[in-house]
Each structure stands twice: as structure tokens, then as C-alpha cells.
Amino acid sequence: MKTPPYFEFQSKVQIFAGSNSLEKIGKDMEIRGVSRPMILSSQTVARSGLLNFIEKGYRPGMETGVIDTDIPADSDLETVRRLAALFTEKACDCLIAVGGGSVIDTAKGVNIAVSLSCSNYDITPYAGAGMVREKLKPLTVVPTTSGSGSEATIVAVIADTAQSKKLLFTSPYLLPNTAVLDPRVTLSLPPLLTAQTGMDALTHACEAFFCLAHNPISDAFALEAIRTIVRYLPTAVAEPSNEEARLQMAIASNLAGTAFSNSMVGMVHSIGHTVGAIAHVPHGACMAILLPYAMEYNARKAGERIGALLTALGNEKTFLSTPKEKRTQAAASSVRRLNEKLKTLTNGAHALCFKEYRSKNGEAPVTQELLPRIANEAINDGSIFYNPEELSKADALRVLEAAYEGVPLN
Amino acid sequence: MDIRPFYSGSKIISGSGALDALSFELASVNAEKPLLIASDIERTAEKTVAKALKATAAVIGGICRLQSGEKNSAKTIAETFNRFGCDSLLAIGDADLINAVKAARVELSFGKAPAEIDFTQPAPPRRSVPFVSVAVLTPEIGPLPNELILDSGACITSPLFYPDTVFIDPRVTGKSAAVSKRSEIAAAASIFAVFALSDTQAHPAVRACAHSALQQVCEAIETRSRAEQTRLIANARFLSQIALTGVRFVPEIALLPFLTDGRNPTETLKTLFEAALPTLSFAKDDLSQIVIKLVPNNNAGSGKQTLRSEFETALLRLTQRLVPNSAAPKPSRSELFKAFEAVKESALTAEQKNECLKILQIQMEGTE
Numbered sequence: 001m002k003t004p005p006y007f008e009f010q011s012k013v014q015i016f017a018g019s020n021s022l023e024k025i026g027k028d029m030e031i032r033g034v035s036r037p038m039i040l041s042s043q044t045v046a047r048s049g050l051l052n053f054i055e056k057g058y059r060p061g062m063e064t065g066v067i068d069t070d071i072p073a074d075s076d077l078e079t080v081r082r083l084a085a086l087f088t089e090k091a092c093d094c095l096i097a098v099g100g101g102s103v104i105d106t107a108k109g110v111n112i113a114v115s116l117s118c119s120n121y122d123i124t125p126y127a128g129a130g131m132v133r134e135k136l137k138p139l140t141v142v143p144t145t146s147g148s149g150s151e152a153t154i155v156a157v158i159a160d161t162a163q164s165k166k167l168l169f170t171s172p173y174l175l176p177n178t179a180v181l182d183p184r185v186t187l188s189l190p191p192l193l194t195a196q197t198g199m200d201a202l203t204h205a206c207e208a209f210f211c212l213a214h215n216p217i218s219d220a221f222a223l224e225a226i227r228t229i230v231r232y233l234p235t236a237v238a239e240p241s242n243e244e245a246r247l248q249m250a251i252a253s254n255l256a257g258t259a260f261s262n263s264m265v266g267m268v269h270s271i272g273h274t275v276g277a278i279a280h281v282p283h284g285a286c287m288a289i290l291l292p293y294a295m296e297y298n299a300r301k302a303g304e305r306i307g308a309l310l311t312a313l314g315n316e317k318t319f320l321s322t323p324k325e326k327r328t329q330a331a332a333s334s335v336r337r338l339n340e341k342l343k344t345l346t347n348g349a350h351a352l353c354f355k356e357y358r359s360k361n362g363e364a365p366v367t368q369e370l371l372p373r374i375a376n377e378a379i380n381d382g383s384i385f386y387n388p389e390e391l392s393k394a395d396a397l398r399v400l401e402a403a404y405e406g407v408p409l410n
Numbered sequence: 411m412d413i414r415p416f417y418s419g420s421k422i423i424s425g426s427g428a429l430d431a432l433s434f435e436l437a438s439v440n441a442e443k444p445l446l447i448a449s450d451i452e453r454t455a456e457k458t459v460a461k462a463l464k465a466t467a468a469v470i471g472g473i474c475r476l477q478s479g480e481k482n483s484a485k486t487i488a489e490t491f492n493r494f495g496c497d498s499l500l501a502i503g504d505a506d507l508i509n510a511v512k513a514a515r516v517e518l519s520f521g522k523a524p525a526e527i528d529f530t531q532p533a534p535p536r537r538s539v540p541f542v543s544v545a546v547l548t549p550e551i552g553p554l555p556n557e558l559i560l561d562s563g564a565c566i567t568s569p570l571f572y573p574d575t576v577f578i579d580p581r582v583t584g585k586s587a588a589v590s591k592r593s594e595i596a597a598a599a600s601i602f603a604v605f606a607l608s609d610t611q612a613h614p615a616v617r618a619c620a621h622s623a624l625q626q627v628c629e630a631i632e633t634r635s636r637a638e639q640t641r642l643i644a645n646a647r648f649l650s651q652i653a654l655t656g657v658r659f660v661p662e663i664a665l666l667p668f669l670t671d672g673r674n675p676t677e678t679l680k681t682l683f684e685a686a687l688p689t690l691s692f693a694k695d696d697l698s699q700i701v702i703k704l705v706p707n708n709n710a711g712s713g714k715q716t717l718r719s720e721f722e723t724a725l726l727r728l729t730q731r732l733v734p735n736s737a738a739p740k741p742s743r744s745e746l747f748k749a750f751e752a753v754k755e756s757a758l759t760a761e762q763k764n765e766c767l768k769i770l771q772i773q774m775e776g777t778e
Contacts, residue, residue: 003629003642006425014417014569015613033534133440135538172421172438183411216625217422217649220618227695228614247411251614258615316698 007215010172011258013152017181017251019243022050023057025096025140028178032138034094036065038087040107041098043069045144050185054096054142065092075105076159077123077167084113084121094138097176098185101150104141108156108174111136124160124167132171141176144185146236146249147197147284149204149257151179181254183246191237192349194249195342196284198233201253202226202335203268203287208259210298210305211266211386222259226312228252230338237345266387267378268294271396274378279365281357288339289353292332293399294387296409299328302388306331313338332408353406371400416613416656419572420555424645426637428579429459429544432500433468435575439540441498443471445491447511449503450477451587455546456502458581471496476507484513484523491518491539498540501573502582505552508543512558512571515541519570525560529568543573545644547586549594551666551675556655564757567655578644584637592643594676596627597732599646601683603627604700604725605660606653608690616656621699623649628703631731661765662686664758668749668766669741680729681740685772687722697721704728746774 016024029035039051046069055064066086072079087095087110097107113121115136126132141151156169189197205225208218229252235245272286295306307327310319313334322330342350351357354366375396378384384391391399402409423431436444444463448456456475463470472494476483487510491499499518501511516524519535553559556567588595603620606612626646633639654660662682669678697717704724741749753766 003626003645004425006427008421008423008431010421011418011615012421014415015615016415017413017613019411030531033532130438133438216622216645217619220622220625221615223621224614224618244411247413251413255614255618311699311702315695316702320702 003216009215009217009262012175014178015254017247019183021180021182022053025054025180026057026059026062029062029094030059034138035062036092037094037096038065038092039067039096039098040071040103041069042103045098065090071103071106073102074159075102075109076161079106080109080113080123080158081121083110087114096140098142099144101148104150105156105158107139109158111139127167127169129170132173134173136173139176140178140180142180142185145189145197146186146253147200149201149253151176152254152257153261179254181250183243183250186246186250187241191240192346195237195346195350196282196288198229198249199288200284201256202229203291204256204260204265206291206309207265207268208263209309210302210388211264212388213386214263218259218263221255223312225252225255225259230313234341234345237342264386265383266294267384267391269383270381271378273381274374275366278374279370281365285351285357289351289403292335293403293409295328295332297399298388300389303328354404355406368404371404372397375400414612414656416615417569418652419569421575422578422648423575424578424641426580428577429462430466432462432577433466435542436498439574441540443469443496444498444500445472445474445494445496446470447474447487447499447501449507450475452503452546454585455582459502459544478506483510484517487511487514488517501543502546504548505550509553509559511541515539524558529566541573542575544582545576545578547583547588547592547595547640547644549588549591549676551598551679554651554655576648578641580637580641583640583644589640592640593732595647596630596643597729598676598679599623599650600627600728601679602650602654606657607692607696609657610691610693612657616653619649619653623653624700624703659762659765661769664762665766665769668752676733677736680733684726743774746770
């Protein structure tokens with residue numbers, strides 16, 4: 001595994017991980033010289049009482065400026081404007097986001113609006129790559145699912161509903177200052193969602209490792225993440241209240257997020273994004289189904305790297321005892337076996353292929369008729385750029401047909 | 411389930427052409443007039459950096475050259491920075507120079523000397539002064555990226571001390587003044603990485619950095635191009651230092667300043683490491699990963715005991731290969747005693763002192 005002639009890596013997020021990490025936010029705020037946070041979250045989290053643990057860690061003189069839980073599933077400019085005005089009105093000086101991707105992205109948008117004194121809290125001049133060039137106010141993120149890794153990324157996606165488009169903001173200054181990984185936050189995540197988000201994290205790590213922009217540091221983060229997921233995901237699904245497994249999954253998701261935000265992802269995401277957009281299949285379910293197919297599909301160009309994943313999907317012994325030419329297939333089989341285990345643990349709810357995927361109301365949203373349309377749109381998804389092997393529409397369709405039936409690609 | 415916090419405050423840009431990104435990186439933090447601070451012994455590196463800036467039409471706000479061991483260098487840097495109206499710091503040099511730039515940055519940002527600031531709860535800085543560094547190969551076992559050594563000798567830690575970006579370019583590392591000591595530097599990085607792995611409560615990102623550092627050393631050993639070899643070693647050094655910022659107190663490393671009076675610090679580190687290795691704890695996964703890195707095609711142990719002994723043998727072979735036993739004698743009893751007294755008087759905490767003194771005692775017993 002040769003170091004590429006050029007690479008960049010950054011992970012400038014202070015990480016607190018452990019049983020009582022929520023209570024450490026107060027101390028962190030003290031070090032950063034702030035005392036009056038705006039807390040953004042969901043109603044479910046607020047009802048659970050988790051926010052009390054944050055306030056319990058406050059130092060004398062600290063108090064919550066405002067808590068807002070009215071955040072849409074897709075972060076938008078209007079919400080950002082409303083919250084930025086509220087932030088100013090309540091004299092807040094920092095942000096804490098407790099939630100999933102939308103809450104975190106909204107917090108990043110509000111932070112741009114209030115830190116850069118945007119006129120009328122309009123952040124659109126900062127849309128695009130590298131437009132935010134100054135330090136923002138301290139932002140602490142507490143992810144409530146172990147999968148997206150968005151607490152480790154430099155990106156925020158905010159919808160401009162008036163223009164019917166999504167604005168992408170990327171800047172190193174959008175990295176949260178602090179990520180808090182506390183197992184209590186994910187204890188109530190149901191087994192199926194735990195399985196799907198866990199497989200999302202596994203996909204981030206695997207694609208970060210075998211896609212084109214990998215580097216030796218992202219590789220090491222990815223392998224650590226994979227080892228941890230393989231070891232703890234089944235336990236987190238089988239025993240939702242197992243704090244050790246929950247904590248390890250939160251850490252693994254963060255490591256995977258760090259890995260892919262430095263080395264990008266590939267065709268699993270290209271096809272998965274499209275299946276999600278067209279058939280409304282949850283992202284994690286798409287990742288779980290498609291990952292082994294991407295490993296098989298990329299075997300010609302990246303076989304050696306995919307084979308090397310066996311050291312983490314299994315262990316060093318498995319890797320060494322598997323003949324070189326069989327390692328890629330063995331790695332894909334390891335992922336399939338993990339999926340099968342998760343299917344058993346979720347009483348059959350975790351789907352192994354698109355044909356058997358069922359939505360909450362029992363429908364099968366992915367049909368064979370949809371596959372050509374999905375293939376057509378998937379090849380235009382941005383993540384395809386870093387996939388080792390070229391992917392034509394016909395190739396994407398071949399992968400989709402196999403993933404629909406649940407039969408290996410080769 | 412308490413896991414140590416982890417933070418890596420620097421972006422790393424490594425590779426041929428890394429310096430070509432200098433002006434872009436400065437622009438990304440709204441900086442356009444850096445003060446270039448360089449050691450007098452790194453003139454070749456300084457010229458390479460200046461050339462790279464010129465090639466991208468970037469401006470150098472001013473130059474501040476420092477001699478090794480120069481006193482009041484932080485003050486000199488801050489004054490030069492203000493005199494030329496610079497907006498950022500660009501450092502090229504050894505550990506002492508980087509330490510001085512950290513202190514100058516604090517002074518410029520907070521308007522106060524570092525010794526006057528309580529870094530456990532600092533007030534927000536008056537202004538933000540971007541700080542980037544260009545790595546040269548340097549044999550000192552200097553402060554870690556999150557540490558600052560004060561004039562009093564006390565060591566303070568803060569996330570504020572990390573350079574924003576570290577550039578590792580073979581055009582610079584390959585022409586560093588200490589290029590002939592690259593094996594020693596690789597050995598020190600390997601030992602740092604192994605010490606980091608021995609903290610089982612560390613965040614897994616520490617393990618990732620430590621394994622990556624060892625991987626870079628292994629690759630460097632096999633690399634023929636000297637420039638590329640030095641880049642890989644500089645990568646390893648950076649990663650092993652980042653790993654160490656996230657672990658418990660390591661007495662063997664803390665002891666080095668007390669034992670390197672006229673001695674080669676890496677040889678001393680190696681001596682202390684060899685003595686400590688059998689007593690350190692590691693995760694089984696780490697043992698097999700390291701054995702496979704260091705002894706390719708090995709079956710990585712058939713049982714725990716075998717794996718552990720293979721691991722120790724492989725590591726000792728690596729450090730011996732990089733730093734062969736020299737004719738220099740190990741620290742004498744009187745040197746150890748002197749260090750013992752110095753540790754007792756040092757700014758370390760009582761617990762840290764105890765750990766260090768225990769090690770010195772064991773070393774003294776070995777000199778009977």
C-alpha cells in the first residue's frame with residue numbers, strides 16, 4: 001500500500017467520547033470562552049431529557065440562550081434566517097447541535113449568518129467551495145445516529161426553497177469545533193435503524209479505503225472504523241441498551257466520517273443516492289445492499305486494496321490465509337455475512353437485496369422497471385468521480401439487477 | 411468507558427508540490443502577507459519556500475532569521491511581524507524555532523506573553539493570526555504540536571498551539587540540515603508510535619495515527635529516492651507526534667530533557683524504550699498489525715505469547731536497524747543521579763515525577 005505522491009488530510013475536531021461526554025460540553029465552552037449557547041435539536045431528543053445532561057455540565061455563569069427544535073427534515077435558508085435572528089435576539093455566543101444531518105447543517109448555516117454578519121442573515125453569498133474564510137463561532141455537535149459522520153465534515157447542504165435548489169457550502173471553517181460521542185444519545189435507536197446507519201458508516205470506511213483519493217492517514221482511520229463496526233454493530237443491534245457497543249459505534253462512525261471526508265466515496269453512494277431519491281429507500285439500507293457489489297465491480301482496478309480490507313473485515317490471519325486472487329471476493333463475502341447476521345438480528349427486516357426491501361407500509365418501492373432510470377441518473381452523481389472503475393449506464397444497470405435479485409455480480 | 415479526548419489541530423499537506431499550495435492555503439484563511447521565520451541553518455529550505463511563493467505570485471511580508479538557541483526569539487518574531495505589517499506566520503525550522511513561533515503567535519493574538527495566560531480558560535484572542543509551518547527533518551525530540559515550552563522550562567498544552575497547516579514537501583525535507591540523521595528521526599517516530607499504542611484508553615484515532623506512522627517508516631526503509639524517503643519520515647514524525655498528544659503521560663519521553671546532556675537523544679530514547687517494552691500493554695489487534703507491517707508474510711503468531719514475543723523482536727530489530735548500538739555508553743550512575751535530582755526539582759506534577767523517578771531507579775539498578 002504505497003503512499004500517494006501527494007495528499008492532504010485534516011481532522012480538526014475536538015472529540016469527546018465516553019459515557020458522560022454530554023456533561024463535558026460546559027468545560028469545553030469555558031475553554032473556548034463562551035457561555036450562552038443556542039441549542040438546536042429535534043423534539044424527540046428534547047423530550048428524552050438528554051439536553052439536561054448538557055446543562056448539568058455548565059459552569060457558573062453559563063446558561064442556555066435558547067433551545068429550538070423546529071427544524072425541517074431538509075435544512076433550508078428560511079429556517080437559517082429565523083434561527084440566526086433568534087440567536088442574536090437571545091444574545092447567544094455559540095451553537096450546540098444535537099441531532100442528525102439536517103440539524104447539524106442548519107447549525108452550520110446559522111453559524112455563517114451570525115459569525116460573518118450577513119445582511120438580513122442571507123448566507124447565499126457564502127455558498128460554494130471555500131467562500132467561508134474566517135473562523136466562526138464555536139459549534140459543538142452531538143450526532144444522534146451512528147452513521148452519517150456529518151460531525152466530521154466540512155460541508156453543509158441548505159435548501160433554497162424559493163429557487164428549488166440545494167446550496168452546497170464547503171469550507172474548513174464549517175468543521176465543528178467539538179464532536180461529542182455519548183452512548184446515551186443513541187440508546188433509543190431501534191435495531192433496524194441501528195443496522196442501516198451502521199452499514200452506512202461501514203460503507204464510508206470501505207469506500208474511503210478503496211476509492212481513488214485515499215491516503216495513508218484516511219486508510220488508517222478507515223481500517224480502525226471497519227474493525228470496530230464488524231465487532232460491535234451486531235451487538236448494538238441485538239442489545240440496543242448495550243452502552244459499550246453504542247459508544248464504539250459512535251466512535252467508528254466518526255472515524256469513518258473523518259476518513260471519507262478526506263478521501264471521498266464512490267459508486268455505492270452514486271447509485272445509493274439515486275435509489276434514495278427515486279424510490280425513497282433509506283440511505284443506510286441502500287449502502288448495505290450495494291457495498292458488496294461495488295467491491296466486486298471494482299475488483300479489476302482496485303482488487304488489491306479491496307482484498308486488503310480483509311485485515312479489518314476479518315483479521316490479519318484471515319487475510320494471510322486467503323489466496324491473493326480470492327481476497328476481493330472474500331472481502332465482499334464478509335460484508336454479505338455481516339448483512340445476513342443483521343437480517344437475523346432484526347427478524348428479517350434488514351434487507352439483503354432491493355427485491356426484499358419493504359417500506360414501513362409494507363410496499364416494495366424498488367421495482368425492476370425503475371432500474372434503468374436509476375442507472376441513468378446514478379452515473380451523473382458527483383461521487384462517481386472517485387470510483388476506481390468507470391461506470392457506464394449499462395454497468396450501473398448490471399450492478400442494480402444483481403443487487404435487486406441478491407446474487408453476486410461475478 | 412472513559413476514552414481520552416482526541417484533537418489534531420493541523421491540516422497536513424504532504425507530497426511533491428505541497429509547497430505550491432502555500433499561497434492558496436494562506437488565501438483560504440484571508441492571509442496574504444506572511445512573515446517568513448527560518449532557522450539560519452535551513453537556508454536551502456528557506457530559498458525553496460520563497461521560490462514556491464514567488465512562483466504563485468504570493469508576497470512575503472517580511473523575513474525573520476533566527477539563530478539556533480537565540481534568546482527572546484518570540485519577542486523578535488512578534489516585533490518583526492508588527493514592523494512589516496504581516497498578517498500570518500510561516501515557519502521553517504527546528505523544534506526550538508517552532509516553539510518560539512507558537513509563543514509569538516500567542517503574544518500577537520492575545521497581546522500577552524504565554525506565561526501570563528491561563529490556557530485552561532483563556533479569554534477570546536484579540537485577533538486571529540494564521541500560522542503555517544514547513545517541515546524540515548529535525549532530530550530533536552522537541553515539544554509536541556499542542557505543547558509550548560516556556561522560558562521557565564514549564565510545558566503548557568493547548569489546542570491553540572497547533573500550526574493551522576503543516577506542509578511536508580520532499581524538496582524541503584530532502585535538503586534539511588539534519589538529513590543525515592533521518593534514520594534516527596524514523597526510529598524516534600516509531601518509538602513514539604509504539605508508546606502511543608500502549609495507552610489502551612486512548613481514542614482509536616490515536617491508534618490510526620500511530621499505525622499510519624509505522625507504515626510510513628516501513629515504506630521509507632524500502633524507498634530508494636532520498637527526497638521521498640525524507641518526506642515519508644517527516645510524515646511519520648508528524649503522525650507519531652499527533653498520536654502522542656492523545657495519550658497518557660509517557661515518563662520515558664518526559665525524561666529525555668533530563669538525560670540528553672551531551673548525549674544523542676534518540677539513543678537515550680531507544681535505551682529507555684527497550685527497557686520499557688516488555689512492561690507495556692497492547693491490544694492483540696495492534697500486535698498482529700505491527701508484526702505484519704514489520705515482518706511481511708509472517709503468520710502473526712499462533713498464540714498470544716508467541717505473538718507478543720514476535721512483536722517485541724520485530725520492534726527491537728527495527729530500532730536496531732535504524733539506530734545501531736553505538737559506542738556511546740549508556741547513562742552512567744552519576745548522570746542518572748543528576749537526572750533524578752533534576753526531575754525532583756522540575757515543574758512536573760507529583761504523580762509524573764514519581765513515574766519518572768521509578769524509571770531512573772530501575773536504570774540505576776542496572777548500572778550496578
